[in-house]
Amino acid sequence: MGNQSCVKILNEWDIVAARQLGRNVAKELGFGTVDQARITTAISELARNIYLYAGQGQICIEKIYDGGKAGLKIIAADNGPGINDIRQVMEDGFSTSGGLGAGLPGVKRLMDEFDIDSSPGSGTDIIATKWLR
Amino acid sequence: MxxxxxxxxxxxxxxxxxxxxxxxxxxxxxxxxxxxxxxxxxxxxxxxxxxxxxxxxxxxxxxxxxxxxxxxxxxxxxxxxxxxxxxxxxxxxQMELRTEMEIAANVQQTLLGTSIPDVEGLDIGALSVPAKHMNGDYFHFVVDENNCINVAIADVIGKGIPAALCMSMIKYAMDSLPENRNAPNLVLESLNRVVEQNVDPSMFITMFYGMYNPENHTIYYSSAGHEPGFFFQKETEEFSELEARGLLLGIDKKTKYLQFEKEVLPGDMIILMSDGVTECRTEEGFLEKEELIGYIRKYIHLSAQEIVNNIYKDLERLQHFQLRDDFTLIIIRRNV
CATH class of the missing domain: 1.10.1240.30 (KaiA/RbsU domain)
Incomplete structure (x- = not known):
């Protein structure tokens, strides 16, 4: 897929690289500054989750087109411990780190579409999309 | 634009x-x-x-x-x-939860609904108001086959939803009692077994159960650790405590309850309440029994229901319109 570029998340600095990649693609697609900031915040959050809970994984950014619409898709994948109770992590106010991060519900609200697949022992895949309005 | x-x-x-x-x-x-x-x-x-x-x-x-x-x-x-x-x-x-809670409170009211019986020779007033949405207090009137007026007043230790859920169970246990009711102490013993078996060990219920026989104008009663009621003697114009001792429901399934009786003369009153009445906190601390009696005397010339309503209004104001506990008050008066 020529439209996809990926960043491996191995340490905290890779989060910055993933943000940069996301911002560049968002700019190319013509997203405004507020949406660029939303997309990079979502990427940050997903990359941070990989770094903190899975140890390593990758973030891929893809330009997508559907009918006349263009959009940006974030694919976050890791082979970490996975999530035991997805409903719980998708609940507002729940965060295992206790921090004030956006958490997955925050990511979902920053983007237009959100999908998560995870089970204990087999890692986590998250796909989030934002469409250009 | x-x-x-x-x-x-x-x-x-x-x-x-x-x-x-x-x-x-x-x-x-x-x-x-x-x-x-x-x-x-x-x-x-x-x-x-x-x-x-x-x-x-x-x-x-x-x-x-x-x-x-x-x-x-x-x-x-x-x-x-x-x-x-x-x-x-x-x-x-939060708004969704609030709506759900309001619906639950309505359902509870329907479930626990009881009507105050209209009995010749007796003037009965009763009021129960929850502190939050759901009520952990409960009162129940039944006129049995022998025309005896049965009254139960109960309070779950605890407030809110858990207490309310527990109360619904008590209501059904009472509904499934035989039509010709047993003596109050036996009713409490049977309810105690139900509570002991079905309710969380950390949850207890206090209950007062009375049976008024209109033939001999005598009230037979037993208490499972419930807030003691008052008896007003018209002849002396004196209030006394309705003495009754007994263990709370749900502690020990073998608990036996004692039964007491009292003859009711014309003008005498039986006053039953939950601890939400006596533990009504004022600026000077808890409401003293003497003060409560003072409120009853203040309205004693009114009907039983009016006395109950007026006392509630006064105590509500006394607590700056913020109930800390569910409030239930019942007055039964033998007409002169």
Missing amino acids: DFREKMEQEYREILINYLKNQSEQSLYQGQLFSRHTLEQKISPEEIVSLHKSLLLELYPEVPESVLHSFDILLEVMMGYGVAYREHQSLRNK
Whole structure:
């Protein structure tokens, strides 16, 4: 897929690289500054989750087109411990780190579409999309 | 013009005015503006972005460094924007919970509904008000086959939803008692077994159960650790405590209860209550029994229901309209 570029998340600095990649693609697609900031915040959050809970994984950014619409898709994948109770992590106010991060519900609200697949022992895949309005 | 265009225009005007004269009036307009944007759920990062673009539009010669500084501000505000959206969503959830709770309270009222019997020779008044939505107090009247008036008043140790759920069970246990009721002590013994078997070990129920026989005008009663009621003797105009001892329901399934009896003469009153009445907190501490008796005397010339209603109103005001515990008060008077 020529439209996809990926960043491996191995340490905290890779989060910055993933943000940069996301911002560049968002700019190319013509997203405004507020949406660029939303997309990079979502990427940050997903990359941070990989770094903190899975140890390593990758973030891929893809330009997508559907009918006349263009959009940006974030694919976050890791082979970490996975999530035991997805409903719980998708609940507002729940965060295992206790921090004030956006958490997955925050990511979902920053983007237009959100999908998560995870089970204990087999890692986590998250796909989030934002469409250009 | 959609809201966004209107918002931009409004903000532009406020900004231009303020940059011109730095007046308090423009600042006030800014405050009003935030009220509109909050109503429309506009996130803080959008305001920062709008500010930046308007600044560039109004002052094309603005230094690059100033414009760049807004990128940092935008990024910082992003976090606040996320928190703001979470707040919105939690608020909606809270409203849903509140609605659900109100429905549950209505269901509870239907479930626990009892009507005050209209018995010749007796004047009965009763009122039960929950502190929150759901009531952990309960009262129940049944006129049995022998025309005896059975009255139960119960209080779950605890408040709110768990207490209310528990109370629904008690109600069904009472409904399944045989039509020709047993003596009050046997009723309590049978309910005690139900509670002991079915309720969480940390939850206890106090109950007073009385059976008024209109043939000999005698009330037979037993208590499972319930707040003692009062007996008003018309002849002496004296109040005395309705003495009854017994263990709370749900502690030990083998508990036996004692039965007491009292003859009721014309004008005498039986006053039953939950601890929400006596533990009504005033500025000087708990309501003293003497004070409660004072309230009853104050309204003693009225009907039983009016006495109950008036005492509730007085105690409600005394607590600044904030009940700390569920309130239940019952008055049974033998007519003169």
